[in-house]
Amino acid sequence: EVQLLESGGGLIQPGGSLRLSCAASDLTFSNFAMSWVRQAPGKGLEWVSAISGSAGSTYYADPVKGRFTISRDNSKNTLYLQMDSLRAEDTAVYYCAKELYSSTFYTMDVWGQGTTVTVSS
Amino acid sequence: QSILTQPPSASGTPGQRVTISCSGSYSNIGVNAVSWYQQLPGRAPKFLFSSHNQRPSGVSDRFSGSKSGTSASLAISGLQSEDEADYYCAAWDDKLIGWVFGGGTKLTVL
Numbered sequence: 001e002v003q004l005l006e007s008g009g010g011l012i013q014p015g016g017s018l019r020l021s022c023a024a025s026d027l028t029f030s031n032f033a034m035s036w037v038r039q040a041p042g043k044g045l046e047w048v049s050a051i052s053g054s055a056g057s058t059y060y061a062d063p064v065k066g067r068f069t070i071s072r073d074n075s076k077n078t079l080y081l082q083m084d085s086l087r088a089e090d091t092a093v094y095y096c097a098k099e100l101y102s103s104t105f106y107t108m109d110v111w112g113q114g115t116t117v118t119v120s121s
Numbered sequence: 122q123s124i125l126t127q128p129p130s131a132s133g134t135p136g137q138r139v140t141i142s143c144s145g146s147y148s149n150i151g152v153n154a155v156s157w158y159q160q161l162p163g164r165a166p167k168f169l170f171s172s173h174n175q176r177p178s179g180v181s182d183r184f185s186g187s188k189s190g191t192s193a194s195l196a197i198s199g200l201q202s203e204d205e206a207d208y209y210c211a212a213w214d215d216k217l218i219g220w221v222f223g224g225g226t227k228l229t230v231l
Binding site for chain 2: 035037044045046047050059060061095100105106107108109110111112113114
């Protein structure tokens, strides 16, 4: 069974940086695009970023463009999200999610349990 | 304001059939698959099915859906108390070049 395990969340001051990781198991990782989705306290789901299986293509939501960087290491079956210049409005649970295919986006079919990021002074 | 529009709440009694709508535009629902997710309180979202007939094993066939033009809907038949959760629709948007979600519908089983 495919499993995704996020880590790296925590309490960080505004303007700070944090790197989230998502370790995947029981799959050929490079065959699948991946996404990050976040959920602010009491709010709905918000897509953050996506990356193709080969890491050749990356996509970002406007609120994080220029501040967040998505990457992956297929040799380690791990997805990353480097978050810089963090703001209070970035406070959320961050989920990683597996796509069905390598370079097209139909469905996020497996989700991790999430890691919490709190941006506060 | 979410790109996809869902009613904020829905309710039904045990055994009833409930539907949840999801409205979008040509660049998302109009040309791409719609996926539905269930989020139980305090849990991560769980993929239910997509309009491209993708459905994980273990997801009850009480959950079904349809898509027409720029709208989609989720139907839950034989409502059970364990179905009480938030439900989200999502689709890739070719114009925004990213995923868009509905604001979520909180389903209450009375």
